[in-house]
Amino acid sequence: MKCLNCGTTTDHYLCSCCQNPDILDKIFNEIRFYNQEKCSNPNIMEFANGLTEKYAERNIIPELLEMFDSGITDFYYCLYYKMCRDVQFEEKAIHFIQSQDINDIRTQNILYNLIDSYIPNDFIKPQKWCNIIVENKNLCCELYMIAAKYFSMIGEYDLSDTIADRGLILCKGDNYKSFMMYEPNELIFKLSKQKSDTNRYRTKKPYWPITEERRRAVAVFYDKKGIKYPRITLKPKKVNENDFSPINECFEDNFDNYCAFWCSESFSISSAKSIYQIAAVKVCNKLIVDEFQQLVRPWDGKATIKNAAKESGIELSAIENAEDVDLVMQKFFEFVGSDILVSTGALGNQAKLISRAARYSGMNEIKNEFYDILDLAAETSEEFDFDNNTREYLLTYFSIREGKTALEKAEVNKQLYDALKEYGE
Structure with missing residues (x-):
């Protein structure tokens, strides 16, 4: 077996010299986002090419993480469970967020993924976490973007605009720590579009999900605010x-x-x-x-x-x-x-x-x-x-x-x- 990082012969996916947090972060993300045409790591490419099933390279992540202490791997397990849509993700993510400093970028990464996992299937659970984002003014811009999206969906239009504006201000700054995954220009576009969506929800028609279950969930918020919304039940199938x-x-x-x-x-x-x-x-x-x-x-x-x-x-x-x-x-x-x-x-x-x-x-x-x-x-x-x-x-x-x-x-x-x-x- 070759070390996935340096290519030396080893008994594990990483040799003893490459078993450090920085290498783990690099290898984890290369496997997580593996694309044969874009991958620049020849060792991972060789490993992935020997597999027969699509995305099979991701299956080695748990074994890779077992090589490190839990204090290092908790973050990566959260991302792995989110990627696999594993039911363990919610519990692991909440535990990680509550045990870490909210100002740490990794905590914010998991918070973003937790909220993203809820929307648009759940409109109750994200409220607690989005309120935390409102209370903190020095977080990554992506968090203000997803919080603005959530508040817009439940009819908190003014709050959504306030949070979106906070993100737009960050986009014009020069602090690289303000961004997790997007470039400032991308976020400016996304936040501007969010403000446009919010204005449409406010003036024309509120956000309205496709499924009846989701409609009932969001209608609870609209009822409290006196916002009129379309029918909840789905239309019956037309008879020929x-x-x-x-x-x-x-x-x-x-x-x-x-x-x-x-x-x-x-x-x-x-x-x-x-x-x-x-x-x-x-x-x-x-x-x-x-x-x-x-x-x-x-x-x-x-x-x-x-x-x-x-x-x-x-x-x-x-x-x-x-x-x-x-x-x-x-x-x-x-x-x-x-x-x-x-x-x-x-x-x-x-x-x-x-x-x-x-x-x-x-x-x-x-x-x-x-x-x-x-x-x-x-x-x-x-x-x-x-x-x-x-x-x-x-x-x-x-x-x-x-x-x-x-x-x-x-x-x-x-x-x-x-x-x-x-x-x-």
Whole structure:
């Protein structure tokens, strides 16, 4: 066996002459960050080339560390466990930080790695350690960078900016001890970007994780500060059109209890359009007894959202911040219950719109029966058939003013139904 440092024949990975802390630090990092194309140590290259598995050279680190006293190796074990994602890392890192001087660069290195191991999976544990960084003004710049990132994530925007500014000031100094792993110019870029991210979280939308578990964790902090945030639950998977059950048509001629509904659609580049508002009025014995209306955040991109705002006259921010379709449709069907759903185009365009909204909500079917007012009109009189079988013609004929909102149009459906029933008597 050759010494990994000097190449002399030895029984261990380091010969007796090379068993000192400085050599260990050098060899540890050469193995930890080994890259065949960049490695300048021929002895490590020769050793690594004799291995068959990728990163197998790292497996010798525990044996290498056994050659030194624990007072020397504790730091390297922490880095090794972090690299391997070993569950021992957290315990070893906390013990190391608590037993060492915070001003020592190695302590700060482990502190950085500990916080980095938590984010973004845990938002509770990093708080203690980031507060320590806040309390100390002469630490390495990387620590201020990661603390600024953490505080920005949990809605402590002013504190994040303060810590980022502290790091930027250090970057303009000439103290080499202020940096662990990055060059000053790199840190200036990263800290400036962090301040930009923080401003976006503060003014547009707070940091929001991908997983539901992480969302619930960060929402605890937002709730305390009164910060509004998007939904916590994840969207259901869309149901394919071929897997969605056909609409159920109502063949009953006379009913007094039903829900008149309306879906307001927005322009979309696809042939199948999304909705930005849905409404219904509950009718009992010809009287409206309850009503429902809610905005829906269109799911077909920014152009659809902008068009919905322009078409409806509703503020763009209101459309952008509306609830996702699955949350709205759940409320809608809770409102209508098992009632018959009545509208012009209830078996036509309105059926397509509400079916697509249901599919994007993860629904396989709509159990309610649908009744189309245009079919009632055609059956009531030839006057309302063929070219005259339109909502617009019926509104003009019965002198009913069209509504603007989905709720007003749902109410118009009720008026049209009443007018046709009276006309046919």
